[in-house]
Amino acid sequence: MSRPAAPALPPWLAHALRAQRGPVPWSAVVRGALTAGPLLLAAVLAGHASAGVVAAVGAMLAGINDRPGSRRSSVKRIGAPALAGAGGLLAGTYAGQHLDAVTLTLVLTGLGCAAGGISAVGPVASASGTQVLVAAAVGAGMPLPEPGWQRSLLFLAGAGWLLALRLALPSPGSRAGSFRFDGERAAVAGVYDAVAALLDAVGGPDATRRRAALTAALDQAQDALAGPRLRRYASSAAERRLHAQYAAALPLAEAATALAWAGEAVPARAGEGPRRLAAAVRGNTHTGPLPAPHRTAPGLRALDDALLHAAEAFDRGEGAALHSRGRTVRELLPAVFGPGGREYGLRAGLCFGAGAAVAQALHHTPWSGHHQHWYWLPATAVFLVKPDLGPLVSRVLCRVAGTLLGALLFAGCAAVLPRPAGLIALVVVSGALIPVAARHFAAQTAVVTVLVLALVMAGGEPQASLSRIGETLLACAIVLIVGHLPVPGRRGAGVRDRLATAGGAAQAYLAHVLGGSGDRVTRWRLRREAYRTLAEARGAIALASAELPALARHTEGADELAATLERLVDTTTACAVHLDDTGRLTPRHTSRLADLRDEVEQRRERVGLRLPEPPLAG
Numbered sequence: 001m002s003r004p005a006a007p008a009l010p011p012w013l014a015h016a017l018r019a020q021r022g023p024v025p026w027s028a029v030v031r032g033a034l035t036a037g038p039l040l041l042a043a044v045l046a047g048h049a050s051a052g053v054v055a056a057v058g059a060m061l062a063g064i065n066d067r068p069g070s071r072r073s074s075v076k077r078i079g080a081p082a083l084a085g086a087g088g089l090l091a092g093t094y095a096g097q098h099l100d101a102v103t104l105t106l107v108l109t110g111l112g113c114a115a116g117g118i119s120a121v122g123p124v125a126s127a128s129g130t131q132v133l134v135a136a137a138v139g140a141g142m143p144l145p146e147p148g149w150q151r152s153l154l155f156l157a158g159a160g161w162l163l164a165l166r167l168a169l170p171s172p173g174s175r176a177g178s179f180r181f182d183g184e185r186a187a188v189a190g191v192y193d194a195v196a197a198l199l200d201a202v203g204g205p206d207a208t209r210r211r212a213a214l215t216a217a218l219d220q221a222q223d224a225l226a227g228p229r230l231r232r233y234a235s236s237a238a239e240r241r242l243h244a245q246y247a248a249a250l251p252l253a254e255a256a257t258a259l260a261w262a263g264e265a266v267p268a269r270a271g272e273g274p275r276r277l278a279a280a281v282r283g284n285t286h287t288g289p290l291p292a293p294h295r296t297a298p299g300l301r302a303l304d305d306a307l308l309h310a311a312e313a314f315d316r317g318e319g320a321a322l323h324s325r326g327r328t329v330r331e332l333l334p335a336v337f338g339p340g341g342r343e344y345g346l347r348a349g350l351c352f353g354a355g356a357a358v359a360q361a362l363h364h365t366p367w368s369g370h371h372q373h374w375y376w377l378p379a380t381a382v383f384l385v386k387p388d389l390g391p392l393v394s395r396v397l398c399r400v401a402g403t404l405l406g407a408l409l410f411a412g413c414a415a416v417l418p419r420p421a422g423l424i425a426l427v428v429v430s431g432a433l434i435p436v437a438a439r440h441f442a443a444q445t446a447v448v449t450v451l452v453l454a455l456v457m458a459g460g461e462p463q464a465s466l467s468r469i470g471e472t473l474l475a476c477a478i479v480l481i482v483g484h485l486p487v488p489g490r491r492g493a494g495v496r497d498r499l500a501t502a503g504g505a506a507q508a509y510l511a512h513v514l515g516g517s518g519d520r521v522t523r524w525r526l527r528r529e530a531y532r533t534l535a536e537a538r539g540a541i542a543l544a545s546a547e548l549p550a551l552a553r554h555t556e557g558a559d560e561l562a563a564t565l566e567r568l569v570d571t572t573t574a575c576a577v578h579l580d581d582t583g584r585l586t587p588r589h590t591s592r593l594a595d596l597r598d599e600v601e602q603r604r605e606r607v608g609l610r611l612p613e614p615p616l617a618g
Contacts, residue, residue: 011546016394020439027169028066028435035059035162036451037428040458044420050144053459054089054151056427057138058158060451061085063434064444065127066162070183070224074166080124082159085131086152092139093148101360104140108378109353111136116348119386120341120494121332126388133352133382141359141375144459184242185281187224190217191249192278196271198256199303203265211260211570212538214253215531221246222528238284241314245281248310250524252277255302258577261570267294273307280314287314298581299574339493348385350482355381355475373456373464373471380475385483387494389441391546392483396476402445403472407465409446410453414465419457426454484550491554496609498540499558499565502533503600503609506565506572510593513576523576530569537562561603568596 009017036056043052065078088111095107115129139151146154194217198210225246252274259266273290280287290307294300335341355378363374384395413426430451437443449468456464509526517523541562544555575589 011552012391012393012548013397015391015546016397016442018440019443022439025068025435028063028068029432031066031162031165031169032063032434033428033432034165035063035158036431036455037424039158039161040427040455041424044424044458049420050459051146051150051154053455054144054146054154055158055161056455058082058085058155059162060158060431060434060448060455061131061134062159062162063431064438064448066166066435067438068183069220070181070187071167072184072225073223074163076124077127078159078163078166081127081131082156082163084128085135085159086156088132088135089139089155090148090152092136093151094139095136096140097148101364105353105357105360108133108136108140108356109349111349112352112382113345113349115345116385117336117341117345119348120338120344120497121335123388126386129348130382130386133348134379137352137356137375137379137382141363141373143461181238181242184221184224185284187217187221188242188246188249189278189281191221191246191253192274192281193217195249195252195256196274196278198260199266199271199274200268202256202259202270203263207260207263211257212535214256215535218249218253218528219532219535221249222532242281244313244316245277245310248277248306248313250528251306251309251520252303254524254527254573255299255306255577257570258302258574259297259299261574262297262299264297266300270294270300270303277307277310277314287311298578301581302577335497338497340495340497343487343491343493344387346487347482348382350485351381351385351479352378354478354482355379358474358478359471373461373467376468377471377475380472381478384475384479387540387543391543391548392480392551393548394546395441396480398440398442399445399472400476402442403449403469405442406446406449407453407469410450411465413450414453414457423454423458427451427458430454491551492544492558495537495540495544495555495558496607498533498537499561499607499609502530502537502562502565503604505530505533506569509569510572513572513579516579527569527573527576530572534562534566534569555607557603557606561600561607561609564596564599564603568593568600571596 008014036059039055039059040049040052043049043055062078062082065081066074067077069077091111092108095104099107112133115132119126119129135155139148144151191214194210194214198207198214201207201210225243256274259270269291276287276290279285287310290311294304336345359374359377362377380399383389384399386395389395390398410426413422417423417425430447433447434444434451437447453464453468505526509523509530512519512523512526538559541555541558545552545559571589571592575585575593578585578589
């Protein structure tokens with residue numbers, strides 16, 4: 001007899017136990033070991049341990065944002081939150097010195113609302129909002145001899161040191177002559193590999209997942225190439241060549257998506273061409289001979305034309321448009337002041353303000369022993385309230401487990417290690433472990449707890465493991481209560497905002513294709529935005545669905561609407577390829593568009609979402 005299947009874990013618990021996989025990011029490990037610890041060591045040797053603590057805090061927070069990607073994208077991903085954190089530290093320091101407890105709590109609450117709303121814009125904005133609040137709490141509550149402007153500069157110096165290492169040190173496996181563009185080159189090659197994988201999966205059950213992987217690869221390459229630059233256009237032949245190689249991948253991706261939509265198996269060697277192009281990108285070499293064409297269907301003809309265009313672009317190496325997301329301030333404001341931004345801002349402000357109020361009450365209560373580290377409570381609440389770190393209960397469970405483990409590990413190490421050498425060694429090891437621990441929130445919490453406790457003790461304060469555990473439990477209770485409080489408007493506004501954005505992008509793409517425009521560059525830009533916004537909506541929906549049932553029910557039906565919109569974009573892509581080939585749509589295309597239009601309308605009503613009216617196929 002077969003054994004009965006084990007009962008499935010509830011989504012909120014399964015998420016708490018899930019960890020990311022992948023190779024060890026050795027370059028980030030080396031950078032982590034060379035930042036906070038050496039900065040603290042230099043400050044201790046110079047007799048200014050408190051200055052080293054501030055610089056190490058800046059390096060630690062920058063290390064949390066040191067994720068895989070290109071050097072150019074790391075400038076924004078690390079630099080923008082660091083600048084925001086320096087501003088928060090400056091404001092928090094002077095607010096803590098000149099405001100009474102009640103006024104300070106109100107100011108921090110308002111700052112939390114503003115930073116929470118801004119965090120709804122995207123990942124970099126979210127990291128910036130987090131660092132503003134954490135640094136403001138540290139500035140207001142951490143007893144340091146340096147004035148506010150010096151603290152801010154020291155914080156920037158710590159983050160800037162890590163960013164300098166990110167820009168200067170090579171990544172493992174980077175080839176000679178491609179040091180500047182190792183991350184960009186890997187990202188562009190990944191697009192061609194994803195195209196080949198999708199072609200291999202055409203006609204099989206894995207095609208949908210491969211198409212999603214292609215979207216992720218294109219997003220990564222777009223971000224890797226479109227970071228900040230001193231000049232508007234690519235300034236070197238190598239960079240122009242990479243831009244051309246990225247642009248040449250867009251029609252290949254379009255053709256592969258159209259073939260996947262058709263669902264008819266393609267010749268086995270169809271993926272060989274994109275694989276050779278991926279190898280040429282990685283090795284910075286010529287493409288060599290490509291497989292013979294297959295021109296028996298519109299999708300295969302489009303694939304063949306795209307391969308020939310790619311081979312020509314690789315040889316010519318002329319720069320091309322990146323189709324970057326370049327959004328204006330006016331376009332970003334709806335995310336900040338819309339329902340999603342308002343809901344997140346209100347919850348972030350309430351959690352941050354409540355944490356500050358409770359901490360201030362404990363700080364000024366004689367029987368609590370004049371709570372020295374009151375800033376830990378609101379700073380912990382900031383990390384717990386962030387929805388992009390996982391579902392609410394999952395965040396709380398991981399935070400408690402990570403803090404307990406980290407505090408116990410530090411207490412044991414502090415009892416046997418010499419000071420300050422042992423504390424500096426702990427900071428070095430913890431900094432090196434942050435990139436690896438980032439795969440799971442509990443592991444990251446444990447490593448950061450050890451690092452923070454070591455910094456506090458190195459700054460001259462007593463061992464604080466027990467108080468760290470107590471404040472974490474208080475912060476968890478605050479965030480759980482605030483997270484379940486009713487707020488003005490409908491719950492799940494963040495998910496609906498992302499769905500509305502994705503729906504608008506999908507309809508804009510469809511309108512362009514059915515409008516008969518021959519502007520392929522605009523078509524590819526609209527296609528990229530449609531798939532990218534859908535991927536962002538899918539991510540938000542996955543997190544919302546893993547909440548407790550009382551919260552998850554507010555976004556029921558959102559996943560089905562996102563899937564329907566994805567099918568609409570896939571069908572639009574197939575229509576674009578067919579129109580290029582024949583100039584008209586088949587009855588299969590038009591009927592499928594009509595069916596999807598009706599399905600989008602039905603699912604939209606269930607979710608309670610307003611979308612632009614889709615154009616009719618004709």
